[in-house]
Amino acid sequence: xxxxxxxxxxxxxxxxxxxxxxxxxxxxxxxxxxxxxxxxxxxxxxxxxxxxxxxxxxxxxxxxxxxxxxxxxxxxxxxxxxxxxxxxxxxxxxxxxxxxxxxxxxxxxxxxxxxxxxxxxxxxxxxxxxxxxxxxxxxxxxxxxxxxxxxxxxxxxxxxxxxxxxxxxxxxxxxxxxxxxxxxxxxxxxxxxxxxxxxxxxxxxxxxxxxxxxxxxxxxxxxxxxxxxxxxxxxxxxxxxxxxxxxxxxxxxxxxxxxxxxxxxxxxxxxxxxxxxxxxxxxxxxxxxxxxxxxxxxxxxxxxxxxxxxxxxxxxxxxxxxxxxxxxxxxxxxxxxxxxxxxxxxxxxxxxxxxxxxxxxxxxxxxxxxxxxxxxxxxxxxxxxxxxxxxxxxxxxxxxxxxxxxxxxxxxxxxxxxxxxxxxxxxxxxxxxxxxxxxxxxxxxxxxxxxxxxxx
Amino acid sequence: xxxxxxxxxxxxxxxxxxxxxxxxxxxxxxxxxxxxxxxxxxxxxxxxxxxxxxxxxxxxxxxxxxxxxxxxxxxxxxxxxxxxxxxxxxxxxxxxxxxxxxxxxxxxxxxxxxxxxxxxxxxxxxxxxxxxxxxxxxxxxxxxxxxxxxxxxxxxxxxxxxxxxxxxxxxxxxxxxxxxxxxxxxxxxxxxxxxxxxxxxxxxxxxxxxxxxxxxxxxxxxxxxxxxxxxxxxxxxxxxxxxxxxxxxxxxxxxxxxxxxxxxxxxxxxxxxxxxxxxxxxxxxxxxxxxxxxxxxxxxxxxxxxxxxxxxxxxxxxxxxxxxxxxxxxxxxxxxxxxxxxxxxxxxxxxxxxxxxxxxxxxxxxxxxxxxxxxxxxxxxxxxxxxxxxxxxxxxxxxxxxxxxxxxxxxxxxxxxxxxxxxxxxxxxxxxxxxxxxxxxxxxxxxxxxxxxxxx
Numbered sequence: 001x002x003x004x005x006x007x008x009x010x011x012x013x014x015x016x017x018x019x020x021x022x023x024x025x026x027x028x029x030x031x032x033x034x035x036x037x038x039x040x041x042x043x044x045x046x047x048x049x050x051x052x053x054x055x056x057x058x059x060x061x062x063x064x065x066x067x068x069x070x071x072x073x074x075x076x077x078x079x080x081x082x083x084x085x086x087x088x089x090x091x092x093x094x095x096x097x098x099x100x101x102x103x104x105x106x107x108x109x110x111x112x113x114x115x116x117x118x119x120x121x122x123x124x125x126x127x128x129x130x131x132x133x134x135x136x137x138x139x140x141x142x143x144x145x146x147x148x149x150x151x152x153x154x155x156x157x158x159x160x161x162x163x164x165x166x167x168x169x170x171x172x173x174x175x176x177x178x179x180x181x182x183x184x185x186x187x188x189x190x191x192x193x194x195x196x197x198x199x200x201x202x203x204x205x206x207x208x209x210x211x212x213x214x215x216x217x218x219x220x221x222x223x224x225x226x227x228x229x230x231x232x233x234x235x236x237x238x239x240x241x242x243x244x245x246x247x248x249x250x251x252x253x254x255x256x257x258x259x260x261x262x263x264x265x266x267x268x269x270x271x272x273x274x275x276x277x278x279x280x281x282x283x284x285x286x287x288x289x290x291x292x293x294x295x296x297x298x299x300x301x302x303x304x305x306x307x308x309x310x311x312x313x314x315x316x317x318x319x320x321x322x323x324x325x326x327x328x329x330x331x332x333x334x335x336x337x338x339x340x341x342x343x344x345x346x347x348x349x350x351x352x353x354x355x356x357x358x359x360x361x362x363x364x365x366x367x368x369x370x371x372x373x374x375x376x377x378x379x380x381x382x383x384x385x386x387x388x389x390x391x392x393x394x395x396x397x398x399x400x401x402x403x404x405x406x407x408x409x410x411x412x413x414x415x416x417x418x419x420x421x422x423x424x425x426x427x428x429x430x431x432x433x434x435x436x437x438x439x440x441x442x443x444x445x446x447x448x449x450x451x452x453x454x455x456x
Numbered sequence: 457x458x459x460x461x462x463x464x465x466x467x468x469x470x471x472x473x474x475x476x477x478x479x480x481x482x483x484x485x486x487x488x489x490x491x492x493x494x495x496x497x498x499x500x501x502x503x504x505x506x507x508x509x510x511x512x513x514x515x516x517x518x519x520x521x522x523x524x525x526x527x528x529x530x531x532x533x534x535x536x537x538x539x540x541x542x543x544x545x546x547x548x549x550x551x552x553x554x555x556x557x558x559x560x561x562x563x564x565x566x567x568x569x570x571x572x573x574x575x576x577x578x579x580x581x582x583x584x585x586x587x588x589x590x591x592x593x594x595x596x597x598x599x600x601x602x603x604x605x606x607x608x609x610x611x612x613x614x615x616x617x618x619x620x621x622x623x624x625x626x627x628x629x630x631x632x633x634x635x636x637x638x639x640x641x642x643x644x645x646x647x648x649x650x651x652x653x654x655x656x657x658x659x660x661x662x663x664x665x666x667x668x669x670x671x672x673x674x675x676x677x678x679x680x681x682x683x684x685x686x687x688x689x690x691x692x693x694x695x696x697x698x699x700x701x702x703x704x705x706x707x708x709x710x711x712x713x714x715x716x717x718x719x720x721x722x723x724x725x726x727x728x729x730x731x732x733x734x735x736x737x738x739x740x741x742x743x744x745x746x747x748x749x750x751x752x753x754x755x756x757x758x759x760x761x762x763x764x765x766x767x768x769x770x771x772x773x774x775x776x777x778x779x780x781x782x783x784x785x786x787x788x789x790x791x792x793x794x795x796x797x798x799x800x801x802x803x804x805x806x807x808x809x810x811x812x813x814x815x816x817x818x819x820x821x822x823x824x825x826x827x828x829x830x831x832x833x834x835x836x837x838x839x840x841x842x843x844x845x846x847x848x849x850x851x852x853x854x855x856x857x858x859x860x861x862x863x864x865x866x867x868x869x870x871x872x873x874x875x876x877x878x879x880x881x882x883x884x885x886x887x888x889x890x891x892x893x894x895x896x897x898x899x900x901x902x903x904x905x906x907x908x909x910x911x912x
Contacts (some may be wrong), residue, residue: 030767090769096665114801122890154767181671195670199768208732209552210883213755214651214853215637217783218695218747219727221737224756224778228687235681239674271675276664279808281677291674299669302769303761311486311610312655312816313546314781314853315757315882322680323763325770327673352735361769397670422782424769426668 001384003136004445006127012438016111018048019437022086022114022120023104029064029087029154038064038150041086045148052131061158064150071130071144077442077452079143081172084123084179085152088115089426096428109352109434116432117419122440123148123176125418129444141452145172152401155199155361167408173403173454174374175405176447178440180417181425183264183393185433188386188443189437190378191415193229193293193394194402196328196365198337199301200360202345203321204230210306211316220316221352224305227320230348230355234341235298239283239291241326242342248294249331253294255360261289264391274422278446293394297327323360327396334362363400368412377450378414385443416443460593460901464584468894471584472567474504475893476702477558478542478576479569484609485520485543494520494606497542501604508587510602517614518604527586527600533908535599537628537865539857540579540635541608544571545882550883557754564565565890572888573875578634578896579604581874585900597908608668608857611655611817616860625863629910630830631861634896636873639849639882643890644724644842646834649749649850650858651777652821654793655757657814658683658801659777666762677808680761685778686804686811690780691754692798694745695739695788697782698878699796702752705787709750717745720847732879737868747831749850753783780817783852790818799868819856833906834870841899872899 027041028034042058042065049056049069059066076453088424100104102111111121114198126146133140133202163170183189206223207216235241266289272280282291291297301324306317325438326341328334338359349355369373370392382390395415402413418440424430483497484490502605505512505525515522520543547570549556554827555561560569567577583604603626605615605870619626639645644875662679663672691697722745728736738747747753757780762773782797784790794815824831826848838846851871858869874896880886 008656030769031765090763090765090767093761094764189684197670197770199770201768206733207878209885211731212853212882213753213757213781213785214653215851215877215881216748216749217852218738218753219736219744220731220733221735222755224759225687225691226755227759228684228756229693231681231684232688237685238799256859275667275676276661276807277676278810279677280675281806281808282674288675292672295674297669298681299673299675299678299772300684300761300776301669301769301773302763303680303683303759303776304764305756305759307546307548307758308760308777309487309546309548311546312657312779312781313486313757313882314653314655316755317757320756320759321764323768325669325768327670351736352733354734395671395672397668421671424665425671426769427666429665 001446007132007440008438015441016434019111019121019124021103022124023115024102026102027087027150028090029151030090033418037369038087042067042150045086046093048127049146053133063158066162067148067389069146069184070416072305074139074143077142078173078454079145080451081145081147081170081175082126083120083175083177083405084148085150086148087150087153088118089153093428098429100288110431111434112429112431114430116310116430117423118425118430119152119179121432121437122418125178125384125437125440126176126357126444128441129448132445133448141449145170148321156400157361159401163404163408170409171403172409172411174411174451175409175413177399177402178416178418179399180395180415181419181421181423182417183391185420186386186388187391187394188382189391190375190382191393191395191417192370193330193367195396196332196334196363196403197325197398197400198328198334199325199360201321201323201360203319203356205319205354206352207316207318210318213314213316217316221254221350222315222316222391223320223353226350226353227305227322229302230345231322231324233348241296241298243337245340246337249333250296250329251331253290262287264272264289264393291395294329296329296332298324300324328365330365330367332365334364338362361400363398364403366402366406367414373454374412374414374451377454378416378447380450381443381447382416384446385439457901460588463588463592464894464901465899471897473888475567475577475580477582479571480558482558483543483547483606486546487609492661494543498523498606500844501542502874504583505602508590517618519614522618523604525602527596530595530599533598534629535601536907537601537603537626537631538582539631539633539861540604541575541606542604543606543609544574545609546689549884554885557888566887567890568885568887569570572886573879574881574886575608575635577888577893578874581634581893581896582632582900583601585904588901588902589904591675596813597905598760601626612856613817615857619860619864626865628865628867630867630907631865631869633855633858633869633871634872634874635855636851636871637875637877637879639847641876642842642844643847644838645847645849646838647849647851647873648826648911649786649823651823651852651854652788652790652859653854653856654784654790654817655781655816657777657779657816659775659812661775661810662808663772663774666774669770669772673772677806677810678772679776680773682806682809683761686801687756687780689804696751697754699793699800701796702793705789705875706752706785707787709746720745720849737911748852750785752785752788754780756780784821784852786821786823788821790820794818817856819854820859822858822862823870828868829910830868830870830907833910834872835904837899837903838872841895842904
């Protein structure tokens, strides 16, 4: 690996500059105004693969395009599929960014920009890891397939049909995804479980227009009052979700896993400081890590009704809306949850109010066996690059596509997050540690070698 | 009155044009961007009084200016104080207006503009009523004082100190206010009761920034979840407000008043059509009119949290805010309610959440004795202009200043609303019926004559 190590050392500035180039492209998948940025980012990624000799295709979908690339084929070695995404979350609220979300800026060893860690920076570690092999050794030690999508942040609506319709083409021995966080600084981790998600938009409509709250208040159901009541009815004061059957498929935590989670070097005080709260809370009877990783949750992500401007406006609003999601754990079925929610909401909606429920996206949770040889290969690569063995963790977030890969390709998924919990993913001032960026590239180079030796 | 009637007939077009002039001035008191409009409207009103020979003053306050004007003094006749306001509610949401909020437009006998009925149009009926006397008879039959403020829609923060500090100057036999609605089309009313109000802004702050709802959800209290729960805890499912002591000072409705309210020609079906709902609801055990006029209410006027844009954003928001108010009935003390609310919210606020409560404005409810000679004079004036005797009604809205006049000047208040319930007060497409505008002017002319004969 020494020639590769020298190559990586010599390429640091260029790797960073290439990442900045991609970060300058505002590829926000949720906002139609950024359609141009999406196309530009897809083209940039495709060109990047073409330059290192991969057979590359930009594949149109009903939404944003997929970029698919294959390394020059090598016989008799494993095939690995790398998944990533070139789209990013909306950057709003813009006034909270210290430097522009699409003007990558270095501060204190970090690179700040929307998408720095989620997922442009992490995704590129594997592109550069492949480049290093090709430049130093003339070829990769295994076959690589890259599938880089542009709709991850809107729930990958077109990826699942693509994967299910292209099993042959995507066939591989394992999937590698870097789209998450380490356990902490200098605490790399292999994530063996993800939560699922079911995300909804609910809108209540009452009177045909905003009414004067004095003249009309008391005579008619206020949609904002009704929304608060309905949203509150979904969860009890102990953090238990009250949708009938919600916990039916939740497998109880084993004593062994509880002990393993409890042994992780998790510093609750530091965590509170990191996110800026004076107390932690959540479902009664579970530790903080359990509540983050292995228990389902219910969080409102947006509330909107009536007058939100300065001062007082005495209206009884015509409508009220909320965005909310459930994080699901493995074995919970999002469709079953969605049906039960819809039926519960119908029962909760008061007379005089019209309720519309829109389901944005959903995905089941995932769990990977810890005794897999691919996990062992990943652990060796991580230890080589980071200088310490990885921790085995779960993750509270959802990568909707992971369960699809798991199910459609029948292989293990290696979740190797190079980010940090305080990277401000989905928030203003998203960042990626440049040290982690380069260690990620180094781990990726070693990963190709380790995985090339695994025989299923 | 015949010369005055002819004068009114000949002046119709000019009266309307003057109203349009004032409506074109965007005097939104809640929005600092409209400070220029406020000043312009105050000047317009002052100039209007100067033109008809009133001693006029624009009085600076800590907020928006007051316009005060006195007719040339006449000895040995009563003095009447007319109160109105030149400020208007915010016009948002702008996209729901058929014609611009500050571009007065006639459609179907109505004049559409923000402030058409609330209160520019109604306030001017008394200005024109005074003008007609001066032009036709050379002088008014009584002394008139006009106090026109620019902060009614933000709770009149500077008016109460002014009234309390100027009792001598404002001394009068009764106060006349036209800032409300008739019972229905061709059903003029004298309003003998108003609800009070206590309006609040609550903001909950949790984590220092928006968090990824997957990575962090479950570990920390979500301010939007907490807000929904707190807002819901303030009222039970039967519409009873749960603040301790809230109903202590609510005087139970007498059988006589219940019977009188029940006898009013109120068409529930038509009311539902008017506001565009399929069902009415509210506090259990009371009729619709009782719930609108003589029972307290709790209405959320605004909700704001997290991501409200297109698509899904999986955030656990850093903060959540609501605007809400209680409509109070006579004998409830807003300060007592405010203290009880503050104490209840402190108990409801979960660990890890910081709660800020801002009180926007408040006013107690008011009730006027129906056997007052001033009420009889007003009834005669209304019958003369509208061709039928007035109904005696109460009103669900609040005119914060009414209780101050009542208390500080010790006189009866005549609430003579010329508007209609479907005037879209505080909503897009506010309007004022031009027929009501002119009947209001006619009633005002006669009112000066009727009131001039009352001896206290």
